[in-house]
Amino acid sequence: xxxxxxxxxxxxxxxxxxxxxxxxxxxxxxxxxxxxxxxxxxxxxxxxxxxxxxxxxxxxxxxxxxxxxxxxxxxxxxxxxxxxxxxxxxxxxxxxxxxxxxxxxxxxxxxxxxxxxxxxxxxxxxxxxxxxxxxxxxxxxxxxxxxxxxxxxxxxxxxxxxxxxxxxxxxxxxxxxxxxxxxxxxxxxxxxxxxxxxxxxxxxxxxxxxxxxxxxxxxxxxxxxxxxxxxxxxxxxxxxxxxxxxxxxxxxxxxxxxxxxxxxxxxxxxxxxxxxxxxxxxxxxxxxxxxxxxxxxxxxxxxxxxxxxxxxxxxxxxxxxxxxxxxxxxxxxxxxxxxxxxxxxxxxxxxxxxxxxxxxxxxxxxxxxxxxxxxxxxxxxxxxxxxxxxxxxxxxxxxxxxxxxxxxxxxxxxxxxxxxxxxxxxxxxxxxxxxxxxxxxxxxxxxxxxxxxxxxxxxxxxxxxxxxxxxxxxxxxxxxxxxx
Amino acid sequence: xxxxxxxxxxxxxxxxxxxxxxxxxxxxxxxxxxxxxxxxxxxxxxxxxxxxxxxxxxxxxxxxxxxxxxxxxxxxxxxxxxxxxxxxxxxxxxxxxxxxxxxxxxxxxxxxxxxxxxxxxxxxxxxxxxxxxxxxxxxxxxxxxxxxxxxxxxxxxxxxxxxxxxxxxxxxxxxxxxxxxxxxxxxxxxxxxxxxxxxxxxxxxxxxxxxxxxxxxxxxxxxxxxxxxxxxxxxxxxxxxxxxxxxxxxxxxxxxxxxxxxxxxxxxxxxxxxxxxxxxxxxxxxxxxxxxxxxxxxxxxxxxxxxxxxxxxxxxxxxxxxxxxxxxxxxxxxxxxxxxxxxxxxxxxxxxxxxxxxxxxxxxxxxxxxxxxxxxxxxxxxxxxxxxxxxxxxxxxxxxxxxxxxxxxxxxxxxxxxxxxxxxxxxxxxxxxxxxxxxxxxxxxxxxxxxxxxxxxxxxxxxxxxxxxxxxxxxxxxxxxxxxxxxxxxxxxxxxxxxxxx
Numbered sequence: 001x002x003x004x005x006x007x008x009x010x011x012x013x014x015x016x017x018x019x020x021x022x023x024x025x026x027x028x029x030x031x032x033x034x035x036x037x038x039x040x041x042x043x044x045x046x047x048x049x050x051x052x053x054x055x056x057x058x059x060x061x062x063x064x065x066x067x068x069x070x071x072x073x074x075x076x077x078x079x080x081x082x083x084x085x086x087x088x089x090x091x092x093x094x095x096x097x098x099x100x101x102x103x104x105x106x107x108x109x110x111x112x113x114x115x116x117x118x119x120x121x122x123x124x125x126x127x128x129x130x131x132x133x134x135x136x137x138x139x140x141x142x143x144x145x146x147x148x149x150x151x152x153x154x155x156x157x158x159x160x161x162x163x164x165x166x167x168x169x170x171x172x173x174x175x176x177x178x179x180x181x182x183x184x185x186x187x188x189x190x191x192x193x194x195x196x197x198x199x200x201x202x203x204x205x206x207x208x209x210x211x212x213x214x215x216x217x218x219x220x221x222x223x224x225x226x227x228x229x230x231x232x233x234x235x236x237x238x239x240x241x242x243x244x245x246x247x248x249x250x251x252x253x254x255x256x257x258x259x260x261x262x263x264x265x266x267x268x269x270x271x272x273x274x275x276x277x278x279x280x281x282x283x284x285x286x287x288x289x290x291x292x293x294x295x296x297x298x299x300x301x302x303x304x305x306x307x308x309x310x311x312x313x314x315x316x317x318x319x320x321x322x323x324x325x326x327x328x329x330x331x332x333x334x335x336x337x338x339x340x341x342x343x344x345x346x347x348x349x350x351x352x353x354x355x356x357x358x359x360x361x362x363x364x365x366x367x368x369x370x371x372x373x374x375x376x377x378x379x380x381x382x383x384x385x386x387x388x389x390x391x392x393x394x395x396x397x398x399x400x401x402x403x404x405x406x407x408x409x410x411x412x413x414x415x416x417x418x419x420x421x422x423x424x425x426x427x428x429x430x431x432x433x434x435x436x437x438x439x440x441x442x443x444x445x446x447x448x449x450x451x452x453x454x455x456x457x458x459x460x461x462x463x464x465x466x467x468x469x470x471x472x473x474x475x476x477x478x479x480x481x482x483x484x
Numbered sequence: 485x486x487x488x489x490x491x492x493x494x495x496x497x498x499x500x501x502x503x504x505x506x507x508x509x510x511x512x513x514x515x516x517x518x519x520x521x522x523x524x525x526x527x528x529x530x531x532x533x534x535x536x537x538x539x540x541x542x543x544x545x546x547x548x549x550x551x552x553x554x555x556x557x558x559x560x561x562x563x564x565x566x567x568x569x570x571x572x573x574x575x576x577x578x579x580x581x582x583x584x585x586x587x588x589x590x591x592x593x594x595x596x597x598x599x600x601x602x603x604x605x606x607x608x609x610x611x612x613x614x615x616x617x618x619x620x621x622x623x624x625x626x627x628x629x630x631x632x633x634x635x636x637x638x639x640x641x642x643x644x645x646x647x648x649x650x651x652x653x654x655x656x657x658x659x660x661x662x663x664x665x666x667x668x669x670x671x672x673x674x675x676x677x678x679x680x681x682x683x684x685x686x687x688x689x690x691x692x693x694x695x696x697x698x699x700x701x702x703x704x705x706x707x708x709x710x711x712x713x714x715x716x717x718x719x720x721x722x723x724x725x726x727x728x729x730x731x732x733x734x735x736x737x738x739x740x741x742x743x744x745x746x747x748x749x750x751x752x753x754x755x756x757x758x759x760x761x762x763x764x765x766x767x768x769x770x771x772x773x774x775x776x777x778x779x780x781x782x783x784x785x786x787x788x789x790x791x792x793x794x795x796x797x798x799x800x801x802x803x804x805x806x807x808x809x810x811x812x813x814x815x816x817x818x819x820x821x822x823x824x825x826x827x828x829x830x831x832x833x834x835x836x837x838x839x840x841x842x843x844x845x846x847x848x849x850x851x852x853x854x855x856x857x858x859x860x861x862x863x864x865x866x867x868x869x870x871x872x873x874x875x876x877x878x879x880x881x882x883x884x885x886x887x888x889x890x891x892x893x894x895x896x897x898x899x900x901x902x903x904x905x906x907x908x909x910x911x912x913x914x915x916x917x918x919x920x921x922x923x924x925x926x927x928x929x930x931x932x933x934x935x936x937x938x939x940x941x942x943x944x945x946x947x948x949x950x951x952x953x954x955x956x957x958x959x960x961x962x963x964x965x966x967x968x969x970x971x972x973x974x975x976x977x978x979x980x981x982x983x984x985x986x
Contacts, residue, residue, distance in 0.1 A: 369638075370594070389656075390626040399619075399663070403557070406667040414664055422657040429633070429652060433645055436638045438593065473556045 001063070008057045008068040010049040011076055012116060018042025019109045026102045035102040036091040036450075039109055043084040046116075050077050059482070064184050065126035066117070067255075070479045074329070075119035075251040078336055079244045083112040085340050085454045086244075090236035092351040092451030097145070104144050104236070111137035111240060118248035122259070124173045124183040127252050131169070131216075134245050135162050141237035142229065148356045154232025161225045165215030172208030175201050185259035192260055206268055209256075216249045219309070220278040223302050227290075230298035235350055235358050238294060239343035242301050243336045250308070254328060258483055263316035272313050276413060279306030280420035287427050293360045296427055297342055300386060303420055304335055310413045311404040320408035325480040327400035333472065334385070334397030337465070341382040341458040345375060348451040362431065367439035375447060376435045378459045383428040385462050388421055393465040396473075486530045486547060487563050487614040490523045490573065491607050494580070497522075498603030505596020512596040513584055516603055520581040527577060530570055535965055538564075541685045544965035546570065550683070553620070558670075558681035562617035566966035568819065571959065572613040572739075572746055575826050578944075579738035580606035585941040586834040587731035590841055591639060598639060598731075601631035605735055612743045616684040618666045621751075622659070625707075625743070629655055632740065635732035636724060647727035654720040658710040665703025669755070672696055687755060688973060694758060701756035705763070708752060711744030714767075714804050715774040718797045722781075725793035726846070730837025733789065737796050738830035742822045745803045749818065749970060753810060757974035760808070767808040768895055772902040774801030779908035783915065787846045789836045791916050792829060795872060798905060799825045799880070805902050806887035809894040810974060815967045816960055817886025823959065824879030824952060827945045828872040835865050838938065839920070842931040848916065853925030858933040862921045864942050871949050873913040874906050878953035 006013070022038050050073050059069035066072075087108060094101035114133030121127045139162075143155035177183055179201040180191025192202055211222065218226040230238050262268060283303030290296045308331055315324035349359035368376040385394030398421070405414045465472055497519025501512035533546040541548055547565040565573070583602060591598045608628030615621040629652060637648035666682070669692065674680045676691040692700070710717040721741075725733050753760040760767075778798030785791040799821065806818035838861065839854070840846050855862030871878040876885075884906065891899045934942065952959055 369597075373597075384630065387656075389630060390623045391630075395623075395626070399667075402660075402663055403667050403671070406664060407671050418657060418660045418664065421660055422653060425653055425656055426649065429637075429649055433637050433648070436634070468553075470554050470556070473554055477556050 004057070005062045008053060008060070008062050009066070010053050011046050011073075011080075012066075012113070012120070014049045015042070015046045015080075015109065015113050015116060018046065019106060019113065022106055022109060026106065030100065030102055032091065032095055032101050032105075035105045036087055039087050039105045040084060042109070043080055043087060043112070047077065047080050047084070050080065061122070065123045066120040067122040068120060069482060071251075071255065071483045072120040074475070074479050075247065076116045078333055079112060079115040079119060079248055082244045082247070082336055082340055083108060083115075083240070085344065085458055086236050086239050088450045088454035089239065089340075089344050089347040092448035093234065093236050093347050095448070095450075096351060097354045101145065104141065107137045107141045107144065108236070108240065111141065112244060115244045115248035119251045121252055122185045122255065124177075124185075128166075128170070128173075130248065130252075131166060134248060135166065138162075138237065138241055138245060141240065142233040144234065144237065150232040150357070151234065152232075154229045157225050157232075158229045161215060165212040165222070167212075168208050168215070169212030172205040172210075172212065175205030175208065179205075185256055189260040203265065203267060206262060206265065207271070210268065210272070213249060213253050214275060217246050217253075217305050218298075218302050219275050219305055220282045220302060221275075223279070223283070226302060227286075227295040227298040230301075231292060231294045231360070235294075235343050235347040235360075239340050239347065242297070242339050242343065246301075246305070247332055247336060250328075250332060254312070254325065255483070257312075257315070258325070263321070269313055269316045272309060273413065276306050276309035276313060277416050279303060279309065280416045284420045284423040288423065290427075291362045293346055293362060293365070293431070294343075294358070296362075296431070297339070300424065300427075301339065303424060304386070306420070307398070307401050307417055308332065308335070310410060310417060311401050313413065314404040314408035314410060317408035317410075320404065322480055322484055323407050324404040325484055326476050327404035329476045329480060330400045330469075330472065331397040333476070334393040334465070337458055337462050338382050338385040338392070338394050341378065341455065341462060342386065344451065344455040344458060345379040345382065348375065348447060348455055349445060351448045351451055352445050362434055365431065365435050366437050368435040370438065372445055372447070375445070375455075378455055379435065380432050381459050381462055383431055385466070387425050387428045391463060391466045393462045393469065395466055396469045485549070486526060487565055487573065487610065488549070489526045490577065491610050493519055493523045493526065494603050494607035494610065498600040498607065501599035501603065502596045505594065509592075509595055512599040513588060516584045516599040517581070519603060520577055520584065520606070523577045524574075524581070527570075527574055530565070531962070542566075542969050544969040553617075557619070558679060558683070559619045560617050560683060561620060562683055562685075563614045563620075564616045564684075565614050566969070567962040567964070568746075568749070568966040568970075569613050571819065571823065571962055572742060573610050575742070575823055576606055576609050576613065576739045579734060579826060579830050582738070582830055582834065582941050582945070583731040583734040585937055586734050586837055587729055588937055590730055590837065593639065598635070601634045602731055602735070604628075604631040605635070605732075606739075609735075609739050609743060613746060617682045618670065618684060618687070618751075619682040621684075622663055622666060625662075626656070626659055628740070628743075629659075632732060632736065635735075636728045639729040639732070640727040641729075642727070643723070644727045647723040650720045651724040654710055654717070658707040658717070661703050662707035665700045665707075668696070668703070669700045672700075684751075690755070697756050698759040698762065701752060701759035701763075704747070704752045704755070705760075705767070708744040708747035709767075709770070709804070711747070712741060712800050712804060713744070713797060714770050714801065715777055715797070716770075718774065718778070721797060722790050722793040725796070725833070726787060726789045730834060730841075733833040733837065734830045737793070737833055738826045741796060741800055742826060745800065745807065745818065745822050748804075748807045749815065753807065754970050754973040760810075760974070764808045764810065765895060765898070768805045768891065768898045771801045771804030771806075771808065772898045772905075774798065774804060775902050775905035776801075776908060779905055779912055783908070783912040786848050788839065788848050788851070788916065788920060789833065789846050791848070791912065792832045792836060795832075795909070795912065796825070796829055798909060799829070799872070801905065802884050802887050802902065805891050805898065809887070809891040810971070811890040811894065812967060812971050813890030814887050814894075815971060816963065817883050817888075817890060819883075819963050819967070820879065820886060820952065820956060820959065821883030824871070824883050824949060827949050828868050828880055831864070831868045831942060831945050832872065834938075834941065835861065835868065838934070843929055848919040851920040852923040853921070854931070855921040856925055857929060857931050860934045860939070864934065864946070865921055866917060867946055868949075869913045869917045871953075873910040876953075877950070879949040879951075879956070880953075882953055882956050
């Protein structure tokens with residue numbers, strides 16, 4: 001450990017010290033505005049340090065656990081940005097919900113730290129560390145504060161299922177460790193390459209890990225918990241769960257697969273194929289039946305991870321690997337922005353009256369265009385982005401998925417994406433249509449400042465990157481090249 | 485630059501109309517009027533640009549702009565305009581103007597947002613007619629849908645939710661198929677040439693093998709035929725047209741349908757001449773079925789707007805026949821048909837809207853005898869009905885006649901069936917005229933005849949149809965170089981067209 005190593009770890013160190021500072025602040029003065037301000041400044045400082053490190057540090061291993069390279073920094077960057085937006089939304093959300101809400105910010109920062117560690121991890125020890133840091137923080141975030149049965153149920157459900165899936169992952173890791181004798185991705189890759197192809201332990205271990213990760217990413221058939229947890233959790237927690245948590249885990253999955261070249265196992269890819277297909281179809285079909293926006297978004301996120309898997313599978317075809325990795329990363333960025341925006345609208349809507357349930361019934365959005373034109377426009381932009389319509393970043397993401405699929409000639413999956421998107425349009429448009437209805441409900445909702453600004457910025461990003469994605473495209477392209 | 489300025493004017497005009505809504509409910513429509521007039525003024529000099537300016541991409545091009553956009557994928561802002569594009573853009577801006585007039589006092593609810601959507605639809609269509617990077621083209625292809633969705637979903641009639649959803653789903657899903665086709669073409673082309681490009685000019689004459697080409701061509705074909713709409717993909721059209729507010733019906737029938745025909749002429753055939761030749765007979769047959777089936781269904785309607793909508797299916801069938809016969813005659817006829825149909829159907833939808841606004845029904849059984857009360861409306865409706873059934877001396881006749889004349893040399897059987905469409909067209913058109921305007925008036929309604937505003941919209945369309953009906957040569961002079969260029973493309977790069985088929 002020398003000075004340059006410490007420099008490379010600057011983002012993690014910054015974030016950790018921010019957590020300590022915020023804890024101290026909370027110990028001395030319980031003031032939500034102050035806590036969130038500290039957290040916000042801390043997250044901005046972390047972001048600055050990420051930019052700084054990416055400019056001055058050479059990529060390299062820091063301890064066997066963490067890899068500081070452009071890939072890790074990119075994912076850390078988007079996770080921190082997501083946390084920043086969620087922090088702003090959470091401030092508005094909790095500001096009207098009475099006292100003693102400060103700990104949510106600490107939990108949010110802890111979970112963010114977990115996400116950042118996941119983005120850096122090239123070793124199963126750091127992977128589990130990050131995974132559990134995110135998971136344990138989320139259990140508390142989901143039931144925070146106890147607002148009734150729904151959030152308790154959600155937290156309990158998440159606790160049990162997340163625990164089981166972590167155990168599954170650990171079992172898979174143990175199997176891989178048993179045959180390779182190492183926990184680091186690179187050494188493990190070497191160990192595996194020395195084994196006979198199709199080694200049962202390797203296949204079984206990889207499958208266990210994939211199943212566990214499938215739970216965390218809520219892929220079909222491991223998706224059952226998703227709608228209930230999304231619905232029960234307070235919106236800022238849902239937004240974090242849907243984006244930063246899943247994003248961090250996907251970052252590890254992708255890096256792990258690239259390291260051990262998991263794409264060569266036809267049987268693994270075959271099972272992923274079915275998971276992707278089912279996620280797209282089942283996710284979209286179940287979303288049709290819902291009247292609760294959080295549940296709709298839950299099912300739509302299942303479908304979106306199905307789309308993401310299409311790009312992931314595309315990496316298994318020789319020649320299509322680079323584009324597929326780029327596509328996965330870009331799609332994830334698009335998904336992050338859009339999902340935060342969509343939950344952001346619900347969060348802002350729920351930031352006016354402290355009710356037990358969030359403002360998440362479809363009927364509550366009737367006529368929003370005439371009551372709150374700006375908010376409705378933001379929401380429409382997010383929904384169109386989820387549907388993959390041009391002018392939004394979601395379209396560029398969808399374009400990437402199609403490009404990766406075509407390059408690797410995954411025609412069946414592409415047909416599924418087209419059908420899934422078609423079904424998706426139906427429920428996204430239904431929400432937009434509800435917002436355009438003329439109703440007698442003339443209840444005007446005041447938009448809280450912090451949440452409103454966060455939402456405005458997200459919308460701006462969604463539109464700006466939809467019209468001129470080139471900077472991000474170039475960035476993602478260099479990162480993908482460095483990774484593969 | 486003309487094209488970009490036109491689009492910017494319309495986009496900004498739309499934003500301004502929306503923004504000003506809070507101040508005054510009347511200002512938005514005046515802003516839209518101003519925006520379309522400015523756009524039209526910007527467009528005027530383009531008619532005097534001499535050809536041969538851009539030998540690198542073809543002498544027929546009047547304007548060509550190429551700026552980098554997403555270099556990673558070889559995507560750029562390629563805007564180019566030839567006579568065909570110019571004519572279509574001019575039609576678009578003109579019908580945009582008509583659309584604003586047609587819904588002048590119909591919209592009370594959120595007029596600013598209404599004008600915003602109207603302007604953005606028009607601007608999106610201008611983009612479709614001038615974008616020649618396939619990604620950019622697809623971009624505009626989708627962009628024009630969203631404001632149109634809002635127009636139908638917010639200001640539509642009783643069943644607007646269903647109609648708007650159906651419209652969006654049909655066009656979006658077929659659009660995604662086209663996106664897959666575009667990507668397949670681009671990536672397959674890059675394995676041949678070694679670099680990624682979405683530029684239309686570089687993709688012409690690509691070396692993708694015939695088997696794959698065929699499937700790619702089908703992707704384009706489906707998207708454009710859904711939009712056209714051709715049988716059997718036309719079912720979204722009657723719902724969307726009927727439920728849409730008058731202005732949106734005018735835009736839908738007048739220009740959105742033309743984007744499908746334009747796509748076939750500009751992309752499907754020139755990019756895949758051989759593959760397109762393979763399905764030419766099939767496509768022409770679809771066109772002929774569309775002509776007859778559309779006419780048959782139009783005949784059976786009781787709803788005036790629905791009748792006009794089905795008549796569009798019938799008329800656009802001629803365009804499908806014309807494009808896939810792919811002779812210079814039929815191409816000219818198809819373009820002429822597009823322009824003439826744009827005028828006549830826009831006028832008929834405006835008429836339907838005006839009647840609905842006055843007597844609050846679209847049911848023809850409740851109309852009758854309107855001529856007595858509103859002679860100007862009657863006379864104008866008569867004119868456009870006559871035009872749309874293909875009376876010699878008016879624009880539609882020129883289009884249909886050229887298409888049939890050219891297509892007869894290509895495929896006699898199909899052409900003979902298509903010609904029957906002229907007869908069936910006369911049947912439903914005259915019956916509609918009789919039901920709505922003639923006969924005895926069932927009750928005294930006291931309706932208002934067309935005023936100055938409506939006449940301002942109608943007179944140029946009457947003049948235009950008569951002009952291109954009697955002296956179409958200036959239009960041919962404008963589009964001839966463009967069509968000749970496209971015709972050459974399909975014949976040099978591919979096998980000879982099926983011109984000698986029985």
